[in-house]
Amino acid sequence: MNQKKATQQAQSKIAKNKNLAKAEAVMSKAKPVTPYVASSYLDKEEETWLKGVASQGAWAAVNAREEKTVSGGKPLAVPAPQEPNPPDKYNDGVSTWWDVLDWDWWKSNEPWPPPFGPKWISPAMSTVTPTSTPVLVTKTMTKTLHPDEAWIIAYQTANTPLPTQTPLPTHTPQVDIDYQLGRYGISIVGNTDSATLQVALDTANLLGKNYMPFLNAPTPESAFLRSNGQVLIILDDKATFFYQEVDRNGNTIEKVAPGNCETKKNILQNINEFNYIAQYKINIGTKDKPVYETKEVQTFAPQTIVCKQPPTEENLMHEFGHTTPNHIGFDIFSNVDKILKIDGKYLDYNEDGGYWQRDFTGFLNGNDSLEYRITVEESRTDGSAKLEQLADMLMNWHMEQAGSTQYGFTNDPAGNARREYTLSLIKEMLVGR
Numbered sequence: 253m254n255q256k257k258a259t260q261q262a263q264s265k266i267a268k269n270k271n272l273a274k275a276e277a278v279m280s281k282a283k284p285v286t287p288y289v290a291s292s293y294l295d296k297e298e299e300t301w302l303k304g305v306a307s308q309g310a311w312a313a314v315n316a317r318e319e320k321t322v323s324g325g326k327p328l329a330v331p332a333p334q335e336p337n338p339p340d341k342y343n344d345g346v347s348t349w350w351d352v353l354d355w356d357w358w359k360s361n362e363p364w365p366p367p368f369g370p371k372w373i374s375p376a377m378s379t380v381t382p383t384s385t386p387v388l389v390t391k392t393m394t395k396t397l398h399p400d401e402a403w404i405i406a407y408q409t410a411n412t413p414l415p416t417q418t419p420l421p422t423h424t425p426q427v428d429i430d431y432q433l434g435r436y437g438i439s440i441v442g443n444t445d446s447a448t449l450q451v452a453l454d455t456a457n458l459l460g461k462n463y464m465p466f467l468n469a470p471t472p473e474s475a476f477l478r479s480n481g482q483v484l485i486i487l488d489d490k491a492t493f494f495y496q497e498v499d500r501n502g503n504t505i506e507k508v509a510p511g512n513c514e515t516k517k518n519i520l521q522n523i524n525e526f527n528y529i530a531q532y533k534i535n536i537g538t539k540d541k542p543v544y545e546t547k548e549v550q551t552f553a554p555q556t557i558v559c560k561q562p563p564t565e566e567n568l569m570h571e572f573g574h575t576t577p578n579h580i581g582f583d584i585f586s587n588v589d590k591i592l593k594i595d596g597k598y599l600d601y602n603e604d605g606g607y608w609q610r611d612f613t614g615f616l617n618g619n620d621s622l623e624y625r626i627t628v629e630e631s632r633t634d635g636s637a638k639l640e641q642l643a644d645m646l647m648n649w650h651m652e653q654a655g656s657t658q659y660g661f662t663n664d665p666a667g668n669a670r671r672e673y674t675l676s677l678i679k680e681m682l683v684g685r
Contacts, residue, residue, distance in 0.1 A: 429453055435473045436460065437480070439553065442487030448562040452485060455568040462653050466682040479682060480572060481579040482553040484518070490534040491558050492544060495636065497629075511624060513559040513567045515574040518551060530556040555579065566659065569650050570623035573643030582681045588638045591673045594665045599673075600641065602633075610637045614670035616660040621648055645674040 429449040433440065436456040440449060459479070460472025469475035493509035518528035530549040537543030549556070555578060557563075557571045577584055590601035590608055602609040610632040615621035624640040631637055649671070652660030661667035661674075 436476045437482035437553070438485065439482075439551070440485040440487065441549070443489065444487050444562070448487065451563065451565055452568060455565045455572070458565075458654055459569065459572055459650055462650055463678075463682060466679065479579065480575045481555065483572075483575055484530055484549070484551045484553040484556045485563075485568075486530065486532070486549060486556060486558045487560075487562065488532075488534060488547070488558065489560055490536065491560050492533045492535045492542070493558075494533065495630070497631065507629075512561055513557055513563055513571050515571045515578070516556050516558065517578060518554050518556055520554070521550070526552055528552065528554055530558075532556070532558045566623055566647060566651065569647040570643050573646035574639065576646070577642065577681060580681050584638055584642055585635055587677065587680060588642050591669050593669045599666060599670060607633060608638070609633050610641045614661055614664075614666035614668075615644075615648060616652075616662055616667070617658060621659050623647055642677065645670065646678070649674045649678070 429446065430440075433449065433453055433456070436453075438452060438456055440452060456476050457472050460469075460474075460476035463469070463475040463479050464472060467475050467478050469478060491514075493511060493514040494506050495509045497505050497507055514532070516530065516532060518530045521527045521529050528551050530551050530553075531546055533544050534547050535542045536545055555575050557568070557575070559567065563571075576582075591599035591614075593599060597603075599613050600608060600611055610626060612619045612622055612626060619625050622644045624644060626632060648659045648661060651658070652671075661671040
């Protein structure tokens with residue numbers, strides 16, 4: 253009896269083992285369940301519930317965005333986000349319904365999740381039909397315009413200026429011309445105005461620029477100071493200039509000079525403090541009955557230019573033609589000589605007498621290009637004539653560099669010879685000293 257019972261139990265165990273091996277073989281051939289593949293009744297219920305939740309969330313997002321997204325008074329349709337895959341809590345490649353469960357659900361008042369809660373959906377309703385997002389369309393009534401009327405409106409719209417913002421006023425700093433002149437070593441006293449100061453500044457700047465290459469100077473200001481030093485300019489309508497002339501009997505006669513400006517070397521008063529005294533004559537009487545006296549001005553400048561009327565650029569450039577050789581110590585009497593032309597003849601030379609004689613040949617407009625013009629009353633052969641000739645040649649050279657049509661040299665053998673000779677004197681003064 254016991255043996256029979258033991259035999260039956262052994263056969264039952266063998267059958268169970270065969271069935272278990274058979275089941276394991278079947279399960280080993282089963283394909284893994286992928287997201288959204290219904291493998292059981294519970295999988296279908298889970299899929300239905302998740303899609304329903306995602307659809308409700310998408311509708312809520314659409315409604316919220318449509319309320320805020322407005323363009324021109326027309327709501328814009330916002331596409332619903334794609335439905336997410338069910339969560340994969342165990343990272344096993346299979347999304348199941350229990351991955352979504354909150355295991356602390358019993359701590360809250362929330363109902364059971366499907367399929368156990370009151371919102372359970374029957375298998376017959378598990379298929380979700382996708383729906384399109386509604387778009388609100390606002391129809392605007394339009395009127396067809398006549399072509400002429402439409403063109404006028406388009407033209408007026410295109411030519412209507414846009415509103416412009418009034419710019420804030422900008423502060424333009426006023427340039428102190430006295431300060432700028434001081435950088436050139438120039439000071440001006442007397443009956444002056446801003447226009448006169450500007451003329452002086454422009455003239456000094458032109459000379460400085462032209463002399464920069466010869467002096468290897470970094471700025472026009474430094475070139476002017478190196479070539480002229482400090483200069484005082486005095487404006488005094490009572491100033492009177494004189495020149496001396498020797499008559500046939502050998503007597504020296506002092507005459508009034510016709511020019512507007514005159515350059516003078518100042519008298520050094522105190523060598524330790526470099527104080528100078530500028531002296532010039534003024535007429536305190538009348539034109540018919542002149543009474544002359546000497547006027548003195550204390551200055552730090554070793555040279556002074558005195559002008560009766562506000563000077564022009566040509567006036568000052570001619571006077572700088574005196575201050576430059578004075579400052580450098582250039583020997584005018586030995587260096588300024590006759591000028592050889594290409595044809596073998598000379599300028600500033602009396603062929604018959606064989607001596608130096610000032611003339612205006614080679615200047616752009618002849619005698620009109622001279623600041624100190626040649627007259628029959630004045631000597632053309634003395635040292636004073638050489639001083640004025642050099643100053644006029646330097647003035648015409650500078651003005652030609654600035655493109656003047658009144659001053660410069662002619663483009664012929666005489667003008668070319670005078671131009672080249674003036675350039676050689678500039679090099680001798682500034683470089684060869």
